[in-house]
Amino acid sequence: MTTSHPEIEIAGRPVGPDHAPLVIVEVGINHEGEFDKAIALVDAAADAGAEVVKFQCHIIDKEMVPTDMTPGEISSESLWDIIKRCELSEDEERRVQAHCVQRGVTYLSTPFSREAADRLHAMGVPAFKIGSGECNNLPLLDHIAAIGKPMILSTGMNDMASIARSVEVIRRHGTPLAVLHCTSMYPTPYDMVRLGGIGDLQGAFPELVVGLSDHSLGVWTCLGAVALGASILEKHFTISRDWPGPDTGISIEPDELGDLIAGSRAVWQARGGGKTILPEEQPVIDFAYASVVSIAPIRAGDALSLGNVWVKRPGTGPIHADRFDSVIGRVAARDIEPDRALEPEDIRDFA
DSSP: OOOSSOOEEETTEEESTTSOOEEEEEEETTTTTOHHHHHHHHHHHHHTTOSEEEEEEOOHHHHOOOOOOOOGGGOSSOHHHHHHHHOOOHHHHHHHHHHHHHHTOEEEEEESSHHHHHHHHHHTOSOEEEOGGGTTOHHHHHHHHTTOOOEEEEOTTOOHHHHHHHHHHHHTTTOOEEEEEEOOOSSOOGGGTOTHHHHHHHHHOTTSEEEEEEOSSSSHHHHHHHHTTOOEEEEEBOSOTTSOSTTGGGOBOHHHHHHHHHHHHHHHHHSSOOSOOOGGGHHHHHHHSOEEEESSOBOTTOBOOTTTEEEESOTTSSSBGGGHHHHTTOBBSSOBOSSOBOOGGGBTTOO
8 A cells, every 4th residue: 555654564564654553562571580470461462452462581681780779669679680580581582472473463572682682583573672771772773773673662761862863873774663752750640641742753753653652550641642643552561460560550451451452443543534524424414403494384475583483403404504594584485384394485585
């Protein structure tokens, strides 16, 4: 199909304004490093209708130096300990990927190092999702973009100038790219989601697919983003927010995921168009509109007034209510019985 709208393709699935939004189900590290939980999360997402399930590929000694730093209000545990506990081995990642294939969903993962990107490339992932923390990591972006697979870039914690530099690094490889507006707060208060950022990205990069990676509670802001043109939606996902883990509290559960998938498609179908009358509205017009009718016996030569004509349903009469003022004061051309829709021939010199 020929289109002037931006578009990329992930595992054969076209993504862009001409297609229903792609919902990326972000399992991330909500499995807490437990392989069986990872499999259960894939199953729950697939059962809810997911197209894409995304994990995080951590090889801790390749992505960070040992540190006691904590991730702020997200957890009091050190970042090193969290990531180390939540690592999956390459064998486990491959088995999760195979299970995704079995369940008919696309497996994606976010690399946090060159080695993780190379591992995922060797695993045959169809695209790379880049987290906001790596948005301005130009050496890593350059390494991944050189592989040539589509990239989806989250842009939290970065302004337009920083994002433009990152986009330039990726695009000079000719790599297909989508950018996601994001606010890196967990959870993000609704008044700080700033859906206006979607328009900023669309204006700055009209050639790119634009979406939202959302950390607010629930699915509402994602639905609003679709109305503003978001073609990709990313949300953290868990089977239960009662599970332990730094991201479970901001995650949506299976029933909410189902609502997000169905709701985003509904909003996508509803957006666009213009304020015109549809031919399909005619049956409702017929009964909902009002026509000018007689409300008392009228003799030929009588003046038409508020005392003998008014407007009533249905709208099937030849003179609709919006022409009522042009009827008042005119003269009846013939006798008219009560409760009848007036016709132009009933009124002298009426066109």
